[in-house]
Amino acid sequence: MQTTVLRIGTRGSPLALAQAHETRARLMAAHGLPEDAFSVEVITTSGDRIQDRPLSEAGGKGLFTKEIEEALLAGRIDIAVHSSKDMPTALPGGLALSAFLPREDPRDAFIGKTANSIMELPRGATVGSSSLRRQALILRMRPDIKVASFRGNVQTRLRKLQEGIADGTILALAGLKRLGLQSIVTDLMPLEKFPTAPGQGAICIESRIGDARVEEMLAAINHAPTAQALACERAFLAALDGSCRTPIAGYAVIDGDRLAFNGLVIAPDGRRAHGVSSEGSAVDAAELGRAAGEKLRRDAGAHFFDDWS
Template sequence: MQTSVIRIGTRGSALALAQASEARARLMAAHGLPEEAFAIEAISTSGDRIQDKPLSTAGGKGLFTKELEEALISGRIDLAVHSSKDMPTKLPDGLELSAFLPREDPRDAFIGRTARRIADLPNGATIGSSSLRRQALLLYMRPDLKVVLFRGNVHTRLRKLESGEVDGTLLAYAGLKRLSLGHIVSDLMSVEEFPPAPGQAAICIETRVGDNRIGEIVAPLNHADTAAALACERAFLGALDGSCRTPIAGYAQVEGGRLSFSGTILRPDGREAHSVRKEGHAADAAAIGAAAGDEARAKAGPGFFEGWT
């Protein structure tokens, strides 16, 4: 089927490499190919290098994808493996998301140092997070909390927690599971109480438009229900011009060809939140997400996104 090694591009963090390895294992199984048929190439991204400022002020989601996409466009790699929640809603010309792997558990996990649950934290406790969504949701739940910037990969954040910098932090449960760290979780947050980021827990594969050889190799990995859910969530983001500068949560589920979606937009200080729910046929996923985004914007009213985006 193929004669040259297929080059898989990824970020260099332990989690990103675990996700690339999962994609490689699925490709090997789908085509009966040995591991040496694939080469994983770790590429440093701006998002990995910038650790001293929020992503919202440094450039947003594209900081985790720019260098990988440049390598894809130049032909240095054949496909890129990403965390779907890192993907901007608009891709560079010539690139497409060609497959979504089956989604892992989308919930956020609380890891507490001084309490096992957010509700049990003392008044004024400090929580570390780099996510505007998590920060806003925390403040919506507990306005008394002090939320501080917490950049770095999973292991870096856990070291900061252990050293006593903060009383707790929140991480994606899916990432902890992929790193065999599920046992450190103090409390799992329900998707109703603490809705996840659009795309959370889903690995996606980006390829060049028109690269039929790689497209055919990647195609068997696409999980239709996950792809529909992500089409809805990404359309919700797109309708709201979502980026790392806007606290937006969104989660779609597909069952028996039906899709249900819930989305939430918040002010960064957690003082105001608006939620929407939509459902329909999975085939209409993108339209459902876009309609939900329009409804959320209408609920929030003019000026909701002004002054802090």
């Protein structure tokens, strides 16, 4: 009988804890284990501590994973639960993404204070967002709007909105649903006009390569279609050398054994953008993503990236 506690590493925000608890619940159900067979270990990351400037200026995506991965490599935790869109494309040696939970709705959600949608906002209104992708897409829709940088967890950003710092903000619908806050959404952003970040809506689980016990446990909860979609999206990001400094969107849809992918790179001011679409067999997910990224880099040209990197 399984008696060893499986230690789950996570950030301490309400959303991160909700994701860790979902992972625990799925493992409990898959293996018939009690809750006390698991412990949830909260680890503060650099990204949590840095609140005075955009992450793109502080070092990028790895700021939300570095300390958790260090604990995983040191054996202080057995698995790490992350938001997939926070994960750098290159992982530390000895670690791998071993499982993905079923993806939640990946769309972005607008929460308006003075209007229900971006298009209904008055000229010169302010929208808060810390995401360069969201900022660029907002400006593409409404060049007259001011974009303010909103850092912090979901609750912090919503408090800033209530304090009147902005007229609206955009958050991932998946996170709001996991927190039971979907009722505050005033408008949903359609994927064709407001394409999502690679990995958005998907929870991933990281573990040590070669840890057979953990790999066996995680295999039981891995959602293969989500894993295929993320293999495509992460390969697309890697081909573009995507980081927090790069306004990139990309989303793969799995339909049976087929995969369809749409990607976009956009200048921070929203005035220039290049898109790519591809489809093929889902088993070739990573290759499809890599090829799409390379095509987009060729089509956009090196100067497009140099202008704002």
